[in-house]
Amino acid sequence: MTASNLTLSQTAAQRLHALSQSEGYRVMLRVAVEGGGCSGFQYQFDLVSELHADDLVVERDGAAALVDEMSLILLRGSVIDYVDELSGAEFQVRNPNAKSSCGCGVSFSI
Template sequence: MAPRERPGILLSAGAARRLAELAQSAGRPQMLRVAVDGGGCSGFQYRFELVDAAEADDLHIELDGQTALVDPVSIPFLKGSEIAFVDELAGAQFVVRNPNAASSCGCGVSFSI
């Protein structure tokens, strides 16, 4: 299935670079699945997973030949967000910069709307 237009969800250049590094290390293409699940200390939490294949109804977000995937249920929670990769003193990880989040926990994985 051809990728659909993304509803204002962006993949940062840093996240695309990190996905390329992970794919090279694995010796095969890797896509980043980003989902929103109920739970966490603030009500919702982000889930990141490396996958080899997309589901038929996934939204494809592409930059520089790298792809992030979002399932249809998670799209409304992520509209206007940027999927990024940060490498800080506390650790290196994928993050979501979400303008819809009213608050988030200290770890940056949990949020509320």
């Protein structure tokens, strides 16, 4: 099933393709929202090779991010991105539903 209100950026898709190529198998990004962090909710990112039956799939150019239904409620309208800056390289979520976030950008509140 697809998650229509969630987008995978071109940069994130390119990074997933590069990881897949270096690993020799398709690498997908599992994104979840969990309670915790200094702002109430936090993002959990995992690189996986298998799809679960209840995963919602966000695809771009053959790359895929996976999300569960509960997390999708908090991620509607978001963009899953990949940034490579001097401070480090990481997957990030640009979430229009987040009212505030912590300094590290990993946790947020609604």
